[in-house]
Amino acid sequence: MSDFTYFAQVLVSGLGTGCIYGLIGIGFCVIYNASGIVNFAQGAFVMLGGMITQVALTRLGLPLPIAAIIAILLVAISGTVLERVVVRPLWDRNATMFVMILATLAAQIVVERATLLAVGDQPRTLPVFTDLPPLKFGGVAVSLQLIWILVTSCLIVAGLAVFFQKTKTGKAMRACAIDREAAALQGIPVKRMLALSFALSAGLGALAGVLITPTQYTAFNVGVPFAISGFIAAIVGGFGKPSGAFLGGLLLGVVQAAAIAGFGSGLKNVAALSMLLIFLFLRPGGIVGASK
Amino acid sequence: MTLPNTTSTERAGLLLRAWPLQLLPWAVSAAIVGYAFIVGGYVATVIAFALVYVVFVTGLNLFMGFANQVSFGQNAFAGLGGYASAILTTTYNWPVLPAMIAGIVLAVVIALIIGYPTLRLKGHYLAMATLAIGLITYEIAVEWQSMTQGYLGISGIPPLGIGSYEIISDRGQLAILSIVALLAVFIAARIKSSRMGRAFLALGASENAALALGINVSRTKLIAFLTAAAFAALAGALFVHVVGYVSPEVFGLHMVILGFTMLYVGGIGSIAGPLIGALLISLLPEVLRGFKDYQDLFYGTALILLLIYAPRGLAAFFERRERTGSAS
Amino acid sequence: MITRLSINNLTKRFGGLVAVGEVSFDVPVDGVTAVIGPNGAGKTTLFSLISGFLPPTEGTIRFEDDNIVGLTPDKLAARGLVRTFQLVQLFPEMSVLDNVKVGQHLHTSSGLLAAVLRPRATRAEEAQVEAKARELLDLARLSHLADRPAKILSYGQQRLLELVRALAAQPRLILLDEPAAGLDANESKHLAAMIRQIAASGVTVLLIEHDMSLVMSVADRVIVLDFGRKIAEGTPAEVRAHPAVLEAYLGGVEIADV
Numbered sequence A: 001m002s003d004f005t006y007f008a009q010v011l012v013s014g015l016g017t018g019c020i021y022g023l024i025g026i027g028f029c030v031i032y033n034a035s036g037i038v039n040f041a042q043g044a045f046v047m048l049g050g051m052i053t054q055v056a057l058t059r060l061g062l063p064l065p066i067a068a069i070i071a072i073l074l075v076a077i078s079g080t081v082l083e084r085v086v087v088r089p090l091w092d093r094n095a096t097m098f099v100m101i102l103a104t105l106a107a108q109i110v111v112e113r114a115t116l117l118a119v120g121d122q123p124r125t126l127p128v129f130t131d132l133p134p135l136k137f138g139g140v141a142v143s144l145q146l147i148w149i150l151v152t153s154c155l156i157v158a159g160l161a162v163f164f165q166k167t168k169t170g171k172a173m174r175a176c177a178i179d180r181e182a183a184a185l186q187g188i189p190v191k192r193m194l195a196l197s198f199a200l201s202a203g204l205g206a207l208a209g210v211l212i213t214p215t216q217y218t219a220f221n222v223g224v225p226f227a228i229s230g231f232i233a234a235i236v237g238g239f240g241k242p243s244g245a246f247l248g249g250l251l252l253g254v255v256q257a258a259a260i261a262g263f264g265s266g267l268k269n270v271a272a273l274s275m276l277l278i279f280l281f282l283r284p285g286g287i288v289g290a291s292k
Numbered sequence B: 001m002t003l004p005n006t007t008s009t010e011r012a013g014l015l016l017r018a019w020p021l022q023l024l025p026w027a028v029s030a031a032i033v034g035y036a037f038i039v040g041g042y043v044a045t046v047i048a049f050a051l052v053y054v055v056f057v058t059g060l061n062l063f064m065g066f067a068n069q070v071s072f073g074q075n076a077f078a079g080l081g082g083y084a085s086a087i088l089t090t091t092y093n094w095p096v097l098p099a100m101i102a103g104i105v106l107a108v109v110i111a112l113i114i115g116y117p118t119l120r121l122k123g124h125y126l127a128m129a130t131l132a133i134g135l136i137t138y139e140i141a142v143e144w145q146s147m148t149q150g151y152l153g154i155s156g157i158p159p160l161g162i163g164s165y166e167i168i169s170d171r172g173q174l175a176i177l178s179i180v181a182l183l184a185v186f187i188a189a190r191i192k193s194s195r196m197g198r199a200f201l202a203l204g205a206s207e208n209a210a211l212a213l214g215i216n217v218s219r220t221k222l223i224a225f226l227t228a229a230a231f232a233a234l235a236g237a238l239f240v241h242v243v244g245y246v247s248p249e250v251f252g253l254h255m256v257i258l259g260f261t262m263l264y265v266g267g268i269g270s271i272a273g274p275l276i277g278a279l280l281i282s283l284l285p286e287v288l289r290g291f292k293d294y295q296d297l298f299y300g301t302a303l304i305l306l307l308i309y310a311p312r313g314l315a316a317f318f319e320r321r322e323r324t325g326s327a328s
Numbered sequence C: 001m002i003t004r005l006s007i008n009n010l011t012k013r014f015g016g017l018v019a020v021g022e023v024s025f026d027v028p029v030d031g032v033t034a035v036i037g038p039n040g041a042g043k044t045t046l047f048s049l050i051s052g053f054l055p056p057t058e059g060t061i062r063f064e065d066d067n068i069v070g071l072t073p074d075k076l077a078a079r080g081l082v083r084t085f086q087l088v089q090l091f092p093e094m095s096v097l098d099n100v101k102v103g104q105h106l107h108t109s110s111g112l113l114a115a116v117l118r119p120r121a122t123r124a125e126e127a128q129v130e131a132k133a134r135e136l137l138d139l140a141r142l143s144h145l146a147d148r149p150a151k152i153l154s155y156g157q158q159r160l161l162e163l164v165r166a167l168a169a170q171p172r173l174i175l176l177d178e179p180a181a182g183l184d185a186n187e188s189k190h191l192a193a194m195i196r197q198i199a200a201s202g203v204t205v206l207l208i209e210h211d212m213s214l215v216m217s218v219a220d221r222v223i224v225l226d227f228g229r230k231i232a233e234g235t236p237a238e239v240r241a242h243p244a245v246l247e248a249y250l251g252g253v254e255i256a257d258v
């Protein structure tokens, strides 16, 4: 394989995981915009998405599309449960940002451990959505799962853009992002927007989990690394901007793929975490935002 | 402007009511450790872990309870201290005490290097950066197999001791750990009522006011961070020599959640809080023996409930604090 | 007349808004200088520029012959320039006494090791800090509340505490941002006496105040800002009669009241 095709191959696989990180990053932004909260339990949604689909598929014998839809709905509901049970009481008490982060991080651990007890620590995977040989572009192989990921994420990003620009609910959520108090004065139900943002963000996370699991695997503890990657995507894109987060995700995916190609897969997480620190230290406003 | 002063009888009454309550956490802690000492065996081991965590949580409390900063990555420094001491004593045959000291020094040096850029961050950026530092340390412990032996971990780490004298018995370990834990708490108490301690508390309450009074806020934060890192590294080093074994899981995210649960049970910002919090939280899962797998589930749930319903922890009962309101 | 603070052509823009525009004035060492002006005139911004909390867009600030633009607030405090805040910034959970002790941070030196080992020098320093803090609390008539947390003080008491806490830093120039806001008539009188006493002890006082009776009773000089510009400067009597000032204050209603 020539250097060029090798490089292109790395790039392509990086774009796939990058889309996933982007979706998770958007999940961060959606909640952050509606509430100013950074939800450290975001990774739990990703893990649950893949895990519930897998369980529905193997134990209940449901067809994959049905299993996936059920999983995404269940995770969206669990997002509102998280909002209701953990976030809302703290929110009502005006708890500090730190307490909110700690509580959602604790929720992440609780979900993780409950999953461990329920299904054990074996890594699980899903079948690819379309079991056909990869497409070839020159020497570069593009698997159909990758195409699923790319197409679905682009559709989601476009759909979200329409949702935020055109629908009443989407506009209301944006109003909350700009000024929550003013939004409340205009009669926007701010708390319902908070619940909705958790549902939406959880659903996005679950979808990301369903899409990525066939190419990797899922286990009770994959959530935190995914959450961190999504957070990086959000930061790189200038926190709070969904489209920025998506681009940030793509960038992270590519950088990480390059790091794996260069140093081996063991350093995959170290590469992502280092990128996070570099960004935080040098450009906390993201690529698009002004540096602080 | 003339305000009714608290009368002397009132004050005496307050004291009478406040004293036994303030002593309560110390008495309970002494009773728990004393009981473990008498019973020995398994209980002594459990309490030995708890005492190690007292050191860790006391450091966390300095940085978070006093200076009101955020760190989800203190496990990184525990890991550094623990691994350094483990590797030096096993691979390089160092004696235990110098190895532990080297581990602490290493952790403080690393904390100094990463503390400078990290502490300039605020809010969720600071939270995520510190979390990342903890996770990077974990990944390195897994990946740097020639040093750490990866997931397998390092076993055969010598027990605590000085020179050729090794403390092997449960009770001996418990005694030495009690002293170290008490010393850690004592140091925290002294710091709290000192010039530096007041500076920690001041910047924790209002960075602007602290700055306006001439406190070099970034430097003071760094000092608090380094102190907390030293406590964490000491705890990590104690841990590996008490258990005799170390693996990456020991210093994983589990340690962070456990530490926070202890801190919030005892009462963040209080002196006795880390002590009583660590002891009680270590005992509870033992009371529910046979539920080992449920431990983290339990800690996480407890932490969420505490944050929602009892954010001041037990300190709400044993520390006298006044409600906001006019004095007149 | 020796100058403590000399401001030259100072400008601060927030985007398109000129919060402070080309302001120049000198503050002599002796006495009390007041800065007045309608809401949003740029008074607090001016203080933030002088005390290093905000970087100026243009202009220079000289404190005792040194250009201090670019120095951080803690460095300025170490040089003897200390401010208070319009919205009181106490350490609410700390005791009243400890609040004042923090004020002495600059003039003490013990570090962490001394905190733990408490050698004789540290104990002596701590005793001195304590005595000085109690003395200042006496001045503010807050001694009886020394051991209570600062958050239980009434609003007026909190203002006084913030003032003596700033004094504990032993400034040569003190900037007071609306020290009388929220004080009742009695407390106001006490505050005015304290301010005169501070000025008499050789500390230069620069204060922002809305309470005109206080300004008239304590200030030796008045600087008037409006929309970020200096529109008048002089003795209280001069300023009071200045047409631009009367204009700025809605036809002089507020000033005429005095």
Ligand SMILES: Nc1ncnc2c1ncn2[C@@H]1O[C@H](COP(=O)(O)OP(=O)(O)OP(=O)(O)O)[C@@H](O)[C@H]1O
Pocket: C014, C017, C018, C019, C037, C038, C039, C040, C041, C042, C043, C044, C045, C046, C086
């Ligand atoms: N950080 C900031 N960013 C943008 N605009 C600001 C900022 N701080 C102040 N301003 C604006 O600058 C102007 C001057 O504000 P400043 O607080 O200095 O006024 P002031 O004279 O102290 O008013 P007051 O009497 O109400 O305290 C106001 O229009 C204010 O809205």
Ligand SMILES: [Mg+2]
Pocket: C043, C044, C045, C086
């Ligand atoms: Mg003002």
